[in-house]
Amino acid sequence: MPRYALRIEYHGAPFAGWQAQADQPSVQGAIEDALAKLEPRAHRIAAAGRTDAGVHALAQVAHCDLSRDWDPFRLSEALNYHLKPLPVAVLTAAGVADDWHARFSAQERRYFFRLLMRRAPATHDAGLVWQVPRMLDVHAMREAAAHLVGLHDFTTFRSTMCQSASPVKSLDAISIDAVEGLSGPELHFRLRARSFLHNQVRSIVGTLERVGSGAWTSGDVQHALQARDRAACGPVCPPHGLYLAGVGYPEDPFAD
Structure with a gap:
């Protein structure tokens, strides 16, 4: 499965933080829902850091695994379309190696x-x-x-x-x-x-x-x-x- 890195910007006010939660809105959950619109199945992404409720991001980094090969620009555009009207934007996407990890590869x-x-x-x-x-x-x-x-x-x-x-x-x-x-x-x-x-x-x-x-x-x-x-x-x-x-x-x- 091809792996993609995502650089993400968000306003933290509407969310209970980055991490997905069953009963509260999260940034992770919003992006995973958008990915499910592109490839209908359950998705799980990993991020460089878990920001708390109300904390913002100018350049959070996460990675996702997809079934098909996506042009990185088209992937970011498609995700941004499905993220509307939430204050979350994928600034850029890039293909990365299968063992690259948004959290564990970070220095x-x-x-x-x-x-x-x-x-x-x-x-x-x-x-x-x-x-x-x-x-x-x-x-x-x-x-x-x-x-x-x-x-x-x-x-x-x-x-x-x-x-x-x-x-x-x-x-x-x-x-x-x-x-x-x-x-x-x-x-x-x-x-x-x-x-x-x-x-x-x-x-x-x-x-x-x-x-x-x-x-x-x-x-x-x-x-x-x-x-x-x-x-x-x-x-x-x-x-x-x-x-x-x-x-x-x-x-x-x-x-x-």
């Missing part, structure tokens, strides 16, 4: 987080940013974030429901940029690692917001990390500012 994941700083409620960006009613000290946040880069036990920054075998992960990079967004001043967080723990990014961003507001110091973040205790974590920020921004592979399956 890194990249996440992007948008934080809007203004008092008035967001209108155009509602559901796409985490909004706080004050300006934050980005320099203090960068100083605190530096403590988290590298190989650490991230027990403090993972959900108690996390199923990962180990809390030890290497956070390869984290950057925080101040930008002028459509609705006002924003902070853009970019995090890169081979893999992430459940709620790790939202726990980190929520904790760094406490530093930016002056409630925590950079040293407090370092002590929280060293505590290896979930109770030491700052607030977990809401999901709607978070985006899966990209997945890296030894060879880009979508390269021309």
Whole structure:
């Protein structure tokens, strides 16, 4: 059966997350339903990462096995037709080797987080940013974030429901940029690692917001990390500012 990689964009608001669920809408379920319109049978796809309810994606990657040979462009066009009117789009498709796997072949994941700083409620960006009613000290946040880069036990920054075998992960990079967004001043967080723990990014961003507001110091973040205790974590920020921004592979399956 030919295998295809799919690069997928979606707005997470209408879904209970990526993973298929029997009684709630999911991104995975929506794509599998669209595949069933092309080849009528049960389909099961695998993704690079399982995003939570409300989390968005700019470039999720999944793979599917089909019975017939599809032109990748025609496959993406046909899937997009059957995905309407859901806020899910297949940006591109590509044929891959039978042993290529969207999750297990991945070497890194990249996440992007948008934080809007203004008092008035967001209108155009509602559901796409985490909004706080004050300006934050980005320099203090960068100083605190530096403590988290590298190989650490991230027990403090993972959900108690996390199923990962180990809390030890290497956070390869984290950057925080101040930008002028459509609705006002924003902070853009970019995090890169081979893999992430459940709620790790939202726990980190929520904790760094406490530093930016002056409630925590950079040293407090370092002590929280060293505590290896979930109770030491700052607030977990809401999901709607978070985006899966990209997945890296030894060879880009979508390269021309």
